[in-house]
Amino acid sequence: xxxKVSRIVIAAFLALTALAGAGYAAEKAFDFxxxxxxxTPHRLSDFQGKVxxxxxxxxxxxxxxxxxxxxxxxxxxxxxxxxxxxGITIDRKIENVxxxxxxxxxxxxxxxxxxGDVFVKKYTVLGLPTTIIIDREGNxxxxxxxxxxxxxxxxxxxxxxxxxxxxxx
Amino acid sequence: xRFTAAFILVVCTILAASGCGPSTFIVSKEGRAFYFGRESxxxxxxxxxxxxxxxxxxETNMPDELKKDFYLYSCTAQxxxxxxxxxxxxxxxxEREDLKRAFRRYDYVINYVPC
Numbered sequence: 704x705x706x707k708v709s710r711i712v713i714a715a716f717l718a719l720t721a722l723a724g725a726g727y728a729a730e731k732a733f734d735f736x737x738x739x740x741x742x743t744p745h746r747l748s749d750f751q752g753k754v755x756x757x758x759x760x761x762x763x764x765x766x767x768x769x770x771x772x773x774x775x776x777x778x779x780x781x782x783x784x785x786x787x788x789x790g791i792t793i794d795r796k797i798e799n800v801x802x803x804x805x806x807x808x809x810x811x812x813x814x815x816x817x818x819g820d821v822f823v824k825k826y827t828v829l830g831l832p833t834t835i836i837i838d839r840e841g842n843x844x845x846x847x848x849x850x851x852x853x854x855x856x857x858x859x860x861x862x863x864x865x866x867x868x869x870x871x872x
Numbered sequence: 873x874r875f876t877a878a879f880i881l882v883v884c885t886i887l888a889a890s891g892c893g894p895s896t897f898i899v900s901k902e903g904r905a906f907y908f909g910r911e912s913x914x915x916x917x918x919x920x921x922x923x924x925x926x927x928x929x930x931e932t933n934m935p936d937e938l939k940k941d942f943y944l945y946s947c948t949a950q951x952x953x954x955x956x957x958x959x960x961x962x963x964x965x966x967e968r969e970d971l972k973r974a975f976r977r978y979d980y981v982i983n984y985v986p987c
Contacts, residue, residue, distance in 0.1 A: 823962050
């Protein structure tokens with residue numbers, strides 16, 4: 704009798720777990736269009752099929768500027784492998800952005816969000832710097848608040864797995 | 873629900889020191905403190921319905937759009953703790969100082985405790 708009840712309980716548990724798993728839905732990344740420093744518009748959804756790292760930063764944010772060479776190195780090593788990096792600055796004055804980029808040059812596109820349409824209204828970013836990793840289907844896989852070491856092995860492995868279309872989450 | 877400013881500050885400090893809970897953004901006046909963006913009759917009565925927040929924002933140098941957003945996330949049906957924290961993160965250091973000074977002129981103190 705006890706064994707029978709145990710089996711029913713275990714079966715119910717497994718069924719509920721399967722149902723919960725089936726109901727899991729990844730958070731879809733909000734689409735946005737922002738212009739870069741040359742006025743060229745960039746739309747997030749244009750990069751569907753690629754892994755996208757969206758990095759929010761500001762020239763006044765020391766940690767952001769310290770982080771940028773690491774992100775730039777990551778971009779240089781992976782840009783031909785289906786990885787896109789978009790730097791989004793929330794600076795109001797473009798001269799501050801240009802000054803920061805003169806001191807810390809990056810080769811990935813830097814987009815301007817001086818009204819906070821993406822930072823506050825769409826992504827409600829809670830700290831600087833913040834990096835959001837979006838998979839090839841346009842789902843948010845990770846959010847990192849604070850400085851990230853983009854040469855970290857576990858992070859690069861995670862991104863590589865997203866490139867291969869695996870979601871280890 | 874009422875909290876004293878001191879109590880909330882102590883809790884926030886402990887959270888920040890202990891390596892964290894959520895970031896907190898509070899406004900206090902006359903020893904009472906309230907969370908920005910929280911649905912609360914008290915903050916609504918003191919900060920919003922008196923017109924204080926509108927006057928405070930009018931005295932800042934923030935662009936009009938940002939003033940509107942701050943009011944929207946603090947005093948309307950769209951109030952949101954996350955949005956108001958995100959908004960504060962969005963402000964430049966100069967804009968934050970300017971905002972703090974404007975609040976101080978109306979005997980309010982604002983405190984942001986990051987995590």
